Amino acid sequence: MDVTTGREPSMFDVAKLAGVSHQTVSRVLNGHTNVKEATRLRVRTAIAELGYRPNRAARALATGQSRTLGVVAPRSTLYGPASLLAAFEETAGAAGFAVSVSRVRTFETAAVQLAVTALLDQRVSAIAAIVPVRGAAEALADLPSGTPLVTIDGPLSTAATTATAAASTVAVDQRQGGRLATRHLLDAGHSTVWHVSGPQDWFDAAGRTEGWAAVLREEGRTVPPPVPGDWTAASGYRAGQLLGRMPEVDAIFVANDAMALGVLHALHELGRRVPEDVSVVGFDDVPESAHYIPPLTTVRQDFEAVATGAVGVLLEQLEGSDRPADQVVTPTLVERSSVARR
Amino acid sequence: MDVTTGREPSMFDVAKLAGVSHQTVSRVLNGHTNVKEATRLRVRTAIAELGYRPNRAARALATGQSRTLGVVAPRSTLYGPASLLAAFEETAGAAGFAVSVSRVRTFETAAVQLAVTALLDQRVSAIAAIVPVRGAAEALADLPSGTPLVTIDGPLSTAATTATAAASTVAVDQRQGGRLATRHLLDAGHSTVWHVSGPQDWFDAAGRTEGWAAVLREEGRTVPPPVPGDWTAASGYRAGQLLGRMPEVDAIFVANDAMALGVLHALHELGRRVPEDVSVVGFDDVPESAHYIPPLTTVRQDFEAVATGAVGVLLEQLEGSDRPADQVVTPTLVERSSVARR
DNA sequence: GGCCACATTGTTAGCGCTCACATTTCGTGG
DNA sequence: CCACGAAATGTGAGCGCTAACAATGTGGCC
Numbered sequence: 001m002d003v004t005t006g007r008e009p010s011m012f013d014v015a016k017l018a019g020v021s022h023q024t025v026s027r028v029l030n031g032h033t034n035v036k037e038a039t040r041l042r043v044r045t046a047i048a049e050l051g052y053r054p055n056r057a058a059r060a061l062a063t064g065q066s067r068t069l070g071v072v073a074p075r076s077t078l079y080g081p082a083s084l085l086a087a088f089e090e091t092a093g094a095a096g097f098a099v100s101v102s103r104v105r106t107f108e109t110a111a112v113q114l115a116v117t118a119l120l121d122q123r124v125s126a127i128a129a130i131v132p133v134r135g136a137a138e139a140l141a142d143l144p145s146g147t148p149l150v151t152i153d154g155p156l157s158t159a160a161t162t163a164t165a166a167a168s169t170v171a172v173d174q175r176q177g178g179r180l181a182t183r184h185l186l187d188a189g190h191s192t193v194w195h196v197s198g199p200q201d202w203f204d205a206a207g208r209t210e211g212w213a214a215v216l217r218e219e220g221r222t223v224p225p226p227v228p229g230d231w232t233a234a235s236g237y238r239a240g241q242l243l244g245r246m247p248e249v250d251a252i253f254v255a256n257d258a259m260a261l262g263v264l265h266a267l268h269e270l271g272r273r274v275p276e277d278v279s280v281v282g283f284d285d286v287p288e289s290a291h292y293i294p295p296l297t298t299v300r301q302d303f304e305a306v307a308t309g310a311v312g313v314l315l316e317q318l319e320g321s322d323r324p325a326d327q328v329v330t331p332t333l334v335e336r337s338s339v340a341r342r
Numbered sequence: 343m344d345v346t347t348g349r350e351p352s353m354f355d356v357a358k359l360a361g362v363s364h365q366t367v368s369r370v371l372n373g374h375t376n377v378k379e380a381t382r383l384r385v386r387t388a389i390a391e392l393g394y395r396p397n398r399a400a401r402a403l404a405t406g407q408s409r410t411l412g413v414v415a416p417r418s419t420l421y422g423p424a425s426l427l428a429a430f431e432e433t434a435g436a437a438g439f440a441v442s443v444s445r446v447r448t449f450e451t452a453a454v455q456l457a458v459t460a461l462l463d464q465r466v467s468a469i470a471a472i473v474p475v476r477g478a479a480e481a482l483a484d485l486p487s488g489t490p491l492v493t494i495d496g497p498l499s500t501a502a503t504t505a506t507a508a509a510s511t512v513a514v515d516q517r518q519g520g521r522l523a524t525r526h527l528l529d530a531g532h533s534t535v536w537h538v539s540g541p542q543d544w545f546d547a548a549g550r551t552e553g554w555a556a557v558l559r560e561e562g563r564t565v566p567p568p569v570p571g572d573w574t575a576a577s578g579y580r581a582g583q584l585l586g587r588m589p590e591v592d593a594i595f596v597a598n599d600a601m602a603l604g605v606l607h608a609l610h611e612l613g614r615r616v617p618e619d620v621s622v623v624g625f626d627d628v629p630e631s632a633h634y635i636p637p638l639t640t641v642r643q644d645f646e647a648v649a650t651g652a653v654g655v656l657l658e659q660l661e662g663s664d665r666p667a668d669q670v671v672t673p674t675l676v677e678r679s680s681v682a683r684r
Numbered sequence: 685g686g687c688c689a690c691a692t693t694g695t696t697a698g699c700g701c702t703c704a705c706a707t708t709t710c711g712t713g714g
Numbered sequence: 715c716c717a718c719g720a721a722a723t724g725t726g727a728g729c730g731c732t733a734a735c736a737a738t739g740t741g742g743c744c
Contacts, residue, residue: 010700021724026702034722056464057402058700061729066399068442068464075432082424090417090445098464100410101441103432122398122410122440233633258630265633288600291575291607293635352730363694368732376692400730403699687743694737699730707724714717 009050018046029054056098060123068098069314070119072112072129075105078231079258079286080204080301081130084152087307088128095311100124107133112140120145126314128152134201141167148317150310155203156326168317168324170309174204177299177331178211181253181281184297184333186219188279189342190251195226196239196263198255208255208283229259236262244270250278250342257282257289260296264338268293275340285334295336305329351392360388371396398440402465410440411656412461414454414471417447420573421600421628422546422643423472426494429649430470437653442466449475449543454482462487468656470494476543483509490659492652497545510659510666512651516546519641519673520553523595523623526639526675528561530621531684532593537568538581538605540597550597550625571601578604586612592620592684599624599631602638606680610635617682627676637678647671 011029015022020039027035028043035043046052060066069092073085089099100122102115112131119127126148131137137154149167156171185193195212198205209226216223227242229235236259243249244267254260260282264274272278274294282289285300309327316325353371357364362381369377370385377385388394402408411434415427431441442464444457454473461469468490473479479496491509527535537554540547551568558565569584571577578601585591586609596602602624606616614620616636624631627642651669658667 012700022701023703023725024723027723030702034720036722039722053459053463055403055700057399057408058729059702060399061397061403061731062700062702064729075428077421077424077428079419082419082428086417086419086424086445089443090447093443093445093460098460099443101431101435101443103428103435105432117395118435118440121395233630237633261630262633265635265637268635288575288603288630291579291604293607293610295607350730354730364731365695365733366693369693372732376690378692381692397730400699401732403701404730404732406699685744689742690740692737692739695735697732697734699732701729703727703729705725705727707722709722710720712718712720714715 008055009052011052011054014043014046014050014052017050018042064123066098066123066125067096068100068122068124069311070100070102070116070122070124070127072102072104072115072119072127072131074107074130075103079256079284080153080303081132083303084130084306087303088130088152088310091307091311095315097125097311104131107131107136109136109139112136113143116140116143120147125318126150128310128314129154132203133199134203134206137203148314150313150317152306152310153204156328168313168326170306170313170327171203171329172301172306173328173330174207175211175214177283177301178208178253179215180211180331180333181208181283181299182212182215184335185251185253185279185281185339186215186221188251188339190279192216192221192224193251193253194224194243194249196229196236196243196252196254196259197226198229198231198259200228205255208253212253229255229262231256231258233258233262233265235259237266239263240266241270244272244278251280251339252278253281253283255283257284257286257292257296257298260289260298260338261292264292264294264296275338279339281339290336292338294338297336297339298334299331300334301331302329350397351394353394353396356385356388356392356394359392360384406465408440408465408467409438410442410464410466411653412442412444412458412464412466412469414444414446414457414461414469414473416449416472417445421598421626422495422645423474425645426472426648429645430472430494430652433646433649433653437657439467446473449473449478451478451481454478455485458482458485462489467660468492470652470656471496474545475541476545476548479545490656492655492659494648494652495546510655510668512648512655512669512671513545514643514648514671514673516549516673517553517556519625519643520550520595521557522553522673522675523550523625523641524554524557526677527593527595527621527623527681528557528563530593530681532621534558534563534566535593535595536566536585536591538571538578538585538594538596538601539568540571540573540601542570547597550595554595571597571604573598573600575600575604575607577601579608581605582608583612586614586620593622593681594620595623595625597625599626599628599634599638599640602631602640602680603634606634606636606638617680621681623681632678634680636680639678639681640676641673642676643673644671 011022132153151169154169197209227239240263282298285298289296353364474495493511496511539551569581582605624640631638
């Protein structure tokens with residue numbers, strides 16, 4: 001690597017040093033066939049000697065393809081979105097794509113569209129949106145742009161209406177998760193299950209609530225009114241204070257682990273033991289939940305799989321495939337000690 | 343906005359529609375002076391009508407400036423790094439920069455350099471590295487590149503040796519945090535403070551441990567051997583099992599909240615009450631720590647400030663300032679109920 | 685009224701790459 | 715031993731933008 005270069009070496013510098021044309025260098029770089037082995041080697045050597053790196057901007061300009069994937073992600077550090085983002089970035093990076101992130105502080109349509117615009121300005125090849133909220137995700141779907149778009153953790157086009165067929169979705173089957181948790185509680189002998197829900201404009205929250213209600217209905221149990229939370233431990237604590245004072249409550253499905261922690265806290269303060277007096281099931285399987293008091297039975301989502309799926313869908317779309325492909329990842333139950341048989 | 347464009351509108355399309363030259367369009371776009379108000383308006387209208395967006399790749403090619411900031415961040419979802427990353431991305435975005443992320447799965451030199459290379463290939467204008475580990479951060483410092491680099495949460499050049507003056511650092515004063523926690527425990531009347539540490543190759547961990555030891559030494563207390571952890575609740579649990587069995591242990595400073603949760607868990611299992619029997623202080627102030635059992639006294643870091651500082655340092659460097667600027671953010675103590683007076 | 689300074693606009697040449705095509709080289713069979 | 719097609723390489727244009735410079739227009743002042 002040279003030390004005192006006035007300006008970064010270009011393809012022409014490499015070509016000159018290797019005694020070939022710039023086009024041959026380009027061919028070597030892009031792994032084209034029809035380059036003699038000896039030439040290829042000479043070019044490689046020159047590249048190394050000069051410390052040459054291809055200029056992505058120039059390539060993007062020439063090809064009209066940036067090989068960059070854009071992500072819209074919430075500013076929050078909620079476990080789900082943060083995990084999804086990390087997994088997506090890693091997967092995309094491993095696939096040889098650059099990843100450009102645009103954070104949104106709120107899910108208001110305007111904010112989300114601004115973020116998408118920023119990405120579009122960069123001519124990203126495709127966009128993944130971690131925007132798990134009703135209105136916003138839908139606002140995305142009809143962006144007037146040919147850029148492939150996948151919604152992560154977004155609206156499953158369950159109803160085969162496929163009206164907004166524009167975008168693909170990869171998501172965890174939240175409903176199934178809710179079912180899993182509720183069924184587990186019922187299996188343990190509880191007559192019904194109470195529920196602390198997440199914000200209902202989140203697909204995750206809505207799905208979990210739906211799954212919970214569906215199982216109760218199928219089994220002919222009473223469906224108690226859900227206690228709304230906002231994902232935070234503090235809101236879980238408030239819900240716990242409420243539910244803990246009701247003697248008939250002996251099984252609670254909480255829509256995420258953070259709120260479950262709050263519930264545990266409130267129950268503890270009220271002197272109601274978990275799991276002896278009340279069984280609790282959470283959702284997310286955050287790494288800490290194994291050490292809540294007591295260790296929390298919860299539902300685990302495979303973010304890795306979601307991310308892989310999302311990148312896969314995007315790449316496929318870039319290859320030309322037009323039909324949007326939805327993918328669903330199934331969550332699993334992680335049993336610990338916050339549930340006891342009745 | 344047109345619907346059926348064969349190809350995206352370029353500056354020339356705008357120019358034609360507005361009846362000016364492409365250069366005038368460029369001037370309007372870049373806010374140059376010396377454009378008649380009427381002309382500016384005409385151009386703006388044409389831009390809107392065509393739905394034109396400037397092509398960043400072309401601009402980057404022409405100027406040699408991508409106006410993109412690169413970030414190297416760990417794949418993990420540890421609270422500190424994740425918060426830092428989110429804050430940095432938002433701040434950078436607000437400053438009008440695109441943000442490109444490169445995740446590393448480990449902090450081995452090779453992995454980190456690969457990530458940086460990926461960023462350099464994109465010709466990012468500057469790089470922020472969230473690589474809070476000894477070896478790796480140092481490996482970065484002497485990268486042979488004119489690209490401005492700031493290490494977030496990296497090595498403070500405390501000793502004014504300034505040998506590796508190449509890179510700037512913005513970080514939380516971890517030592518001060520360790521002091522705060524330890525002093526608080528001492529003030530509560532404990533004769534000494536035990537310590538569950540993070541991995542000592544992390545600057546954060548090392549700094550917290552140093553601060554803890556320094557206060558004990560200053561006050562002439564015995565300095566017990568630290569129990570090493572790895573940031574996870576599970577490792578905290580193991581440490582807690584150890585310390586909880588020692589009757590003389592009645593005050594523990596744990597290097598992060600996740601491990602503190604594990605300690606709390608172990609202590610609970612061993613029947614040692616917090617804070618009645620043992621006082622515990624954590625570090626991070628994760629949102630959940632307010633609902634640990636009991637609510638955890640901990641040390642809060644202002645990630646927002648760190649991120650703002652990092653972006654600031656980078657921009658300054660881009661403006662030409664050569665001298666690397668280090669910045670330190672001071673943490674604060676958050677009192678809750680895991681500490682009791684003796 | 686003519687000239688000059690300044691405000692405004694236009695023209696040209698790249699930035700570093702890829703694409704489409706032109707050209708050369710080489711091995712082979714008649 | 716030469717023609718011929720495939721393999722290997724080279725050439726020129728252009729992607730959409732900015733920077734430097736050139737060319738207009740405009741008003742004020744003597």
